[in-house]
Amino acid sequence: MYDARVTRSRSLDPLGNDCVGCPGARRCWSDDAGATDGSADVPFPARRGSQLEDGVTLFLEGERASAVYMVMSGCLMLRQSNIDGTERVVGFRLPGELVGMDSWIRGEHSYSARAAGMVGICRLHLPPAGSGGASRSLLDRLLLKCALQMERNAPPWPGLPAIERVATFIEDFAARARVKGSASSPIKLPMTRADIGSYLGLAEETVVRALTQLRKRRLLRVRARRNPR
């Protein structure tokens, strides 16, 4: 159904094999509280700047995990199978966020990752987890990222009413999607209402009604999607 072809990016150095000199390195590695020296020269083995077309699968659930990815632009959607065979959305990954840390440890992906819209990613080549092959500086930064992302991996508290769960989700997504420091600007939701519902544990219709409410109360401005899918 989906073409898994990965097209080469138009970035300056598509073959770059580490983060040194990458114009985005600062964004990837230096945006966190408690960051150390602020240096963006991170000599991590990496394949830089691949572009995934909308709908392309980065990896599938159950696949052997050979790398950790960092999102550079766009949005990755993570899905996991339920016991009954249905699928649910378990997370979204936005620029500057890591994907597949847990898979790296376990050796196998526990969820699949698909591009929601156009997505730019870097593939980090890490030595096998626990092998002791990773450099101190690498470990230091990975741990930082990892610990920080622990907070954002959970959907809004399920005890909230639907409208607040949707509102919280939008707020969180927007905060993560916006470039750090930039003023508030309209953001794009690259997933369907059904995807949001799946993530929040709500029916698609409930998400729609919640968004309608938020719009009516002037808490949100919703524009039609220009290019669905």
Place this chain on the structure above:
Amino acid sequence: MYDARVTRSRSLDPLGNDCVGCPGARRCWSDDAGATDGSADVPFPARRGSQLEDGVTLFLEGERASAVYMVMSGCLMLRQSNIDGTERVVGFRLPGELVGMDSWIRGEHSYSARAAGMVGICRLHLPPAGSGGASRSLLDRLLLKCALQMERNAPPWPGLPAIERVATFIEDFAARARVKGSASSPIKLPMTRADIGSYLGLAEETVVRALTQLRKRRLLRVRARRNPR
């Protein structure tokens, strides 16, 4: 309300300042998939084997985070304030699990931790996050733990009906509470139904009704708590 006094443990070496020679070190550090050499000699600076009485607060939300903790026995309950001032349970930590990794990074606890029943903990003295002061071996193991815990930090998918959410919770909690490799034995739930409800986003009464159902269907055996609180 609660006495924050920490009593000294009866362990062999209550003043031990690292994990070398600790009989529990293997349990703490070598129980994970992909573990490297299997060595339990982990020279981490640590204060070993403090015991917390039931209800004692280990740290409060908003406090400056000065250490990371590892649970050795019992159960820690993590709570976080909502915007409206109410509190919800955001997690439970069981033996072998880390508490406060994210706090360590951010420098401040984003949730409070309280002993649910008698709890044994070790306090790991880590250099400030990102300072580069941590050893490679320490980082390696912390990252392993951290990445593994990312999976267990989320409550069961909110889209499930209440009874399945409760069942999933009990199952997960039991699996984590049981000593690795031991046969299934009755486990103790050291929290109230209200706490479970708060964690799952369900009303206390709904949890009670779900447990009643599971008991009626012979999927669960529930015994009255011997010592409430």
Place this chain on the structure above:
DNA sequence: CGGCCACTTGAAAACCTTCAACCTATGTGG
């Protein structure tokens, strides 16, 4: 003993899901 706390149960109300229909934009084939 009396009070408190955890737990339990019942009934009504609120909320969310489900089902069904419809709308609009996009893309495809004749």
Place this chain on the structure above:
DNA sequence: CCACATAGGTTGAAGGTTTTCAAGTGGCCG
């Protein structure tokens, strides 16, 4: 180019689940 199919989105009504409110039980402790 138009007809049609498809996918995402939206709305209404019915039905089911969960919450809320109210009341009551039993154990523990001062």
